[in-house]
Amino acid sequence: MNIVKILQQDVAAAVERLYGQAISAEKVQINATLPEFTGDYTAVLFPFVKIAKKSPEVIGAEVGTWLQRETAYVKNYNVIKGFLNLELKETFWHEQLQEVLSTPHYGRFPSRGERIVIEYSSPNTNKPLHLGHIRNCLLGWSCSQILEAVGYEVIKVQIINDRGVAICKSMLAWQKFGEGRTPQSEGMKGDHFVGDYYVLFERKLQEEYEAWQQTPQAKALYETHHKPGQREEEFFKDYKNRWFNEHSRLGAEVREMLLRWEAGDPQTLALWRQMNSWVYEGFEATYAQLGVQFDKNYYESDTYLLGKDIIEEGLQKGVFFRKADGSVWIDLTDVGYDQKVVLRSDGTSVYITQDLGTARMRYRDFGCKRMVYVVADEQNYHFAVLFEILRRLGEPYADGLYHLSYGLVELPTGRMKTREGTVVDADDLIAEVMRLAREQAAERGSPTEGPEAEENLRRVAMGALKFFMIRVNPKRRMVFNPEESVDLQGQTGPYIQYSWVRIHGLMQRVQQEGVDLSNARCYTDFQSSEKELLRALCEYPSVVLTAAQEYDPSHVANYSYQLAKTYHRFWHDLPIFSAPTPEARAFRLQLSCAVAQVLESAMRLLGIEMPTRM
RNA sequence: GGUCCCGUAGCUCAACGGAUAGAGCAACUGCCUUCUAAGCAGUGGGUUACAGGUUCGAGUCCUGUCGGGAUCACCA
Structure with a gap:
């Protein structure tokens, strides 16, 4: 179980014991301690003032003492204003590190035995893919990976508008x-x-x-x-x-x-x-x-006639009504929407009829009670209406529907317009990123010849592009500056990849020289950047969970960046391979190894692969 | 006009209702004889659009105003 949860429970237990009132553990607020204070985690005390009828300072002292006495992992505490800063024992951190290293898929959750369908991309067949499709695809893909990581059986589909x-x-x-x-x-x-x-x-x-x-x-x-x-x-x-x-x-x-x-x-x-x-x-x-x-691919040419049976059913249930001209409608004015046509007067389907039919078809195909649609926010209203109709029809999966709505991708000059020829073609963009990655590698004197270098360049280029698009919250409209998207420095994919490559180099040396890492546990003099890394490693599973719950891969992207940043500082501040003692060296190498493992796992959730050299 | 989304540093973005709102880019300044400098450190840059409210505490929640966007087809 993760440390924040443990702390929440123990603080809640302490409050109950000391002040005789039960509080729910989830309500206990635990944060990482700010760097300027001593401690690893901080409990916020203000909410307990009413219960305890004491000042935050007194509560902090009492809870801190209780934790130190009753739990096995609290080493020290201090109270500043309304905050209880807790310092954890070295043994605890060693256990955490070993858990990361010994868990092959650290950050993955056990199977939920539940299927979820995610639809993304869904292009028309009259034009090549463009920048908008790229955001859609990357979002859809990383979301599917994240949902899989938290235990769903994910089925990735697209509906191709082929007619x-x-x-x-x-x-x-x-x-x-x-x-x-x-x-x-x-x-x-x-x-x-x-x-x-x-x-x-x-x-x-x-x-x-x-x-x-x-x-x-x-x-x-x-x-x-x-x-x-x-x-x-x-x-x-x-x-x-x-x-x-x-x-x-x-x-x-x-x-x-x-x-x-x-x-x-x-x-x-x-x-x-x-x-x-x-x-x-x-x-x-x-x-x-x-x-x-x-x-699975769905084709509109197969589905465009679907949904008529549902209309009939809805009429009988009284969910829909028929107008004099024969057209069928639903009245959603009571929930703030309009009246919507669901069947034309000539008996043919409209767009939403198809979607009703397709939803049911997917439920029959896969028996999934959850479906995610990755579609741009222009269609927010459409999906609100679709989901409402399915709810009223009493479809068994109606409560598991989610529209992963994302904002338009704009250029610095404004919206992309077909007519003005400002549409950024997907293949052109990919080619451009590749070219720039090669150019920069050459400038730095990195290898650019041979199959391994080619593959590394591809990974760096795509890492830059993907990270650039995924790191922003999906629902935000984003401005796509082609030049910034291929930046390889700062808050970028390659920055993260580079931290991994550094560790990769270390590990090769560990292997070559057969370094003994078994005495890592003897190291106790943790430095601040080491503590920060340990804390970040512990946080990873909950980041994945949040990203899944919110259908928002940007959490994983921002976490990856944060972890890489912390590692770069650690690398800079402390000697690793040439650490002063064998224990320090063993510990730092193990820590590095764990960081690499988590970075690779997190980036994989974003569809980003690690290069072996840069 | 109705409904929904968004307003955070010059730009692109972060910040479970918690401590002095953080990163990157851009500008300037340092750091490679030591594990890859695609790195690290520093400087400057903010009335979190505005006005109220809720509370121990608000960028975050509520109301209103202003600004931007989307949508309101028997189109898809």
Whole structure:
């Protein structure tokens, strides 16, 4: 059990014994003692003043004495204002260190025998992945690792939006202008190849639209329909969607194609499969670079008709109601939401219908009472509504749903905009980070040739990128400065990796020279940076737990940085291999070993691997 | 307009309701004859948007104001 919990219980016991009132151990506040005071952990005494009817100073003395007498691990105490600083015995710290070293998966929890589904990435198949997908993937992946560490059986899924207007646009553009080209013939990644046709379509569409705006019909429309003071340009910007549906020739062709697809036209399906398979090849390559995987892929083409049975069920249960035109609704005004359509008047599903169906499908597939959706915060309202509907339907998993909502990734210049070409492509970004890692390694004289160096460079580069994105609280919007993301100094992934590499070097020497570490326990003269490391090591499991409970990997990222920072200072302040005594050397090496173990474990939870050399 | 999220150093971010609000970047200054300097140490930089309230104690909780964002489609 971790030390904070032990202290909470013992302080609670002390208060009960001394003052005759039971308090819950969880309420006892235990903090790490601030560096300027002596002690390891500090109990906050103010809450006991009412119970004890004594001053904090007196309570501190009494509780401190009690702990020192009744427990095996308190060495000394002092009271400053309302704070009881406790100093723990050396034997206690040795036990803690040995526990870390002897627990192969320190920081992992026993199985809960419970499954949890986590959905992330979920791309459209008309364009390559971009910066936003990277945040999504990294968040999803590290969350899945963290949930696994706390004992869930995690099932990672994505839903691929492989149908609809968007992919038909790419298909149509390829059909009209592709002249039989393929990713192979062009030497391109398939997702970029298909994406280019999507862009081409949009360009051709814009050309058609601009030409149309010059027609008498369009001019007349502007004259009769524009809002007061609205310029022609603005008017046509707003009108584009309607024009696409009602006047555009290309728009009509896309809709025809979509209809042919829905009717199962073999030629259309063949083209659709061909183009999607190109895209999937590209996605796979990007996912491999990011180091993320999925246990199961759902395809919208399989799920887009789901959910209608649920609508029927909901109508019978009185959760939904039908309007005169045949459309089906739910009224959520009592919880502050609106009325929502769940089935169109023509009987077809809307987006949320699909999600209702997919949720149930996953429950049937995996029997999981918990599901996490990693989706950007634009969809907060959608998920609030989805979860509320599932609750009202009485679905057995309804209380285990969580929307891991994350903020948009912006550039220093503002939001990424497809139209303005400011979208940061995932593959470009990865290539850029790799390039910079290589450049910096060369500057420092680190090896850059050979398979081991290549792998190390890759790990450093991806470590920088991943840490940069994961260290900020998911729900925060984040500003992505491409230059800072590939920084390798300061609060970065490589900083943490470097501390590990230092230890790795030490351990190699330990092995080569066959250093005896068995007398580490004889060392008792702990230095402050050693104590800080020990305390940090003890804290690790609870950090993982917090990250899991809050679905927030940034806790693990910040912890890793803190631990690495403490280690760097320890390294700087104290001789390790050449410590003054054999006991000090043994202890410091063991301590280093434990730090490396925890750092590697924590970083693995973030999807970051350690390089062997830097 | 309704609902939700966010306002912390010049910038990017931390801080279970606890002690004097911390890191990194950027700027300046030191430290490699000793285990890798992608490191360490120091200097400057703050009315935690503002105003009230709750309490032993508020960046954190409550109310209001201001500022930023998202969302409120028979789109996905």
